Amino acid sequence: IEARTVDNHEGVITLLGGMKAGTANIGGTLDASAPNGGNGGFIETSAAHVKVANDVKVTTAATNGRYGKWLIDPQDFTVAASGGDMTGLTLSTSLTTTPVTLQSSSGGTAGSGNVNINDAVSWSADTTLTLTASNNITINKNITATGNAAGLVLNPNTANGAEAASGTGT
DSSP, X not given: OBOOOBTTBOOEEEXXXXXXXXXXXXXXXXXXXXXXXXXXXXXXXXXXXXXXXXXXXXXXXXXXXXXXXXXXXXXXXXXXXXXXXXXXXXXXXXXXXXXXXXXEOOTTSXXXXXXXXXXXXXEOSSOEEEEEESSOEEEOSOEEEOSTTOEEEEEOSOOBTTBOOOSSOO
């Protein structure tokens, strides 16, 4: 799917599944870049469960402007070498061409609303990885950002959209 910035109108790609029980399976190429000027666009992939294929290619890069953003917004999200929702390698590769926000919501299941990093993540671009959880953020593997303006933002126990903070998340 391509929705590039044209005449300073930033591209938007929105892929939604059911927020109570649906799954959004994300693969292929999602391109909301700005190769001819302007800022990169916005990509949202949201559902109760979001699964990202290993071969996905996502970009919101901007040749002469600011990066856009990729929002992944499920109830829970796990980065793991296997058995998770996305591998660390896939997240690392995506961070070379777009800032990524992993944002979890509690949904209808008690104790959910978590973001888990169980596989190493590493990138050297000027992008930011933002982890926002209405409950817990658990980091069990290294996260390494070496770009000149690379960053990591952690927001546990944080309201996001209409989703309230759990009150107990860490």
